Amino acid sequence: MKVVCIGAGNVATHLSQALYKAGFVITQIVSRTEENAKALALSVDADWTTNPDNIEDADIYIYSVSDSALGEMIHRNPRKNGLHVHTAGSMSLSLFEGYKERGGVLYPLQTFSKGKAVNFKDIPLFIEASNADDLNVLRELASGISNKVYEASSAQRQQLHLAAVFACNFTNHLFAIAESILHEADIPFEVLRPLIQETIDKTATLSPREGQTGPAVRKDFNVMNKHLDKLTDHPEWQEIYRLLSQDIINNHRG
Amino acid sequence: MKVVCIGAGNVATHLSQALYKAGFVITQIVSRTEENAKALALSVDADWTTNPDNIEDADIYIYSVSDSALGEMIHRNPRKNGLHVHTAGSMSLSLFEGYKERGGVLYPLQTFSKGKAVNFKDIPLFIEASNADDLNVLRELASGISNKVYEASSAQRQQLHLAAVFACNFTNHLFAIAESILHEADIPFEVLRPLIQETIDKTATLSPREGQTGPAVRKDFNVMNKHLDKLTDHPEWQEIYRLLSQDIINNHRG
Structure with a gap:
């Protein structure tokens, strides 16, 4: 060929x-x-x-x-x-x-x-x-x-591509935001790697929905409000924080 | 002790x-x-x-x-x-x-x-x-x-926790969204694993900002609009898609 x-x-x-x-x-x-x-x-x-x-x-x-x-x-x-x-x-x-x-x-x-x-x-x-x-x-x-x-099929492939944008491109952008946040505290991105690896490894035994952790799924508004306060200089990240937290809360309702 | x-x-x-x-x-x-x-x-x-x-x-x-x-x-x-x-x-x-x-x-x-x-x-x-x-x-x-x-310090640790919410909790939620999108096309989450692993592995040699790929960083509005159309039944994911794409575009401006 x-x-x-x-x-x-x-x-x-x-x-x-x-x-x-x-x-x-x-x-x-x-x-x-x-x-x-x-x-x-x-x-x-x-x-x-x-x-x-x-x-x-x-x-x-x-x-x-x-x-x-x-x-x-x-x-x-x-x-x-x-x-x-x-x-x-x-x-x-x-x-x-x-x-x-x-x-x-x-x-x-x-x-x-x-x-x-x-x-x-x-x-x-x-x-x-x-x-x-x-x-x-x-x-x-x-x-x-x-x-x-x-x-x-073409329809399935389009769904795949869309899912990949969330799981890869957007995920990578969240890493970029995390890197900037750490940079402000003089901490290298490196320290997050074990946490990130575990987040992925966990999906082998628990579905992402079941494996959700963090302040939003615990409805810990005290921590969430502290985090939003810390993002005052970055209104766009504040908005991302708010939207993703709200969607986690909605997803785990009842 | x-x-x-x-x-x-x-x-x-x-x-x-x-x-x-x-x-x-x-x-x-x-x-x-x-x-x-x-x-x-x-x-x-x-x-x-x-x-x-x-x-x-x-x-x-x-x-x-x-x-x-x-x-x-x-x-x-x-x-x-x-x-x-x-x-x-x-x-x-x-x-x-x-x-x-x-x-x-x-x-x-x-x-x-x-x-x-x-x-x-x-x-x-x-x-x-x-x-x-x-x-x-x-x-x-x-x-x-x-x-x-x-x-x-306490201040550094609070930044760490905030960065971890983006890199772990929010990332996991993006995986949950991707899983739902794939489920609608009868595709198991499993197929995304090599892509997700590579997204992380890449950060060892390229910073997340440098390693950004996907339609947003390419300013491929044609694909982005197709994806937004596919999310019509999920206005909350549409909003997440819009916000993250816009932030990627802003982050890679000139």
């Missing part, structure tokens, strides 16, 4: 390199940015181009570009043959309709940062295609790089 | 048992609830009472009770001698003033749930006392059960 990778950002880089290591042949990297295209192509022994008109013939075209660029790249890729696959959580499979005969989705449920290696084998991959044959092709590809391959 | 433990809840249980395992002598457990007092006393080979008037003479009295009960328990403990220590994040050392000659704090920065074992050795313990001798006593006690003992 010859694979062309369209995109050279975080997802494209981690995915291309995982495919390459698993023995798939990446023939070409396509990116608007010459520097990124060259660097990624070099690391996976592929050709590269910045011009979609020059996209070479392949069995699979994988689009890992921003959601806003995705439609245009599908449109601009002159190749009609082969299986066209995007990797976006919130974009539907139907995006390929009218442009390509065979469309599919391979959504890696993970957060990728430049220069931070991840073990692809553990990343859940959610696949979707419009027919059983293409689903099998995608399953073969996905199973080559991960031990966790699931089928998901 | 003879230790009396006042309280028999989650913190009291985990702390008493850690002290017992480390070789400290717990002479008595004090709790309003006979059942809890008995069970904990049995596990640490101690006497028990439900009546504060019967508190026995000891070298150290450790109060692990709710913030709202703490003042009263200090007041009702007839023993004036020895070192009196509370374990509350948001309560000041000055709470002992006028009641006991020697006061201290030992704050374990961890989330405790009944029936979920934790490795005390890794739990950061923050200690405070009004004089160097008592600080040494507390350091000896704390070092016996944890490898991570730090000094912190």
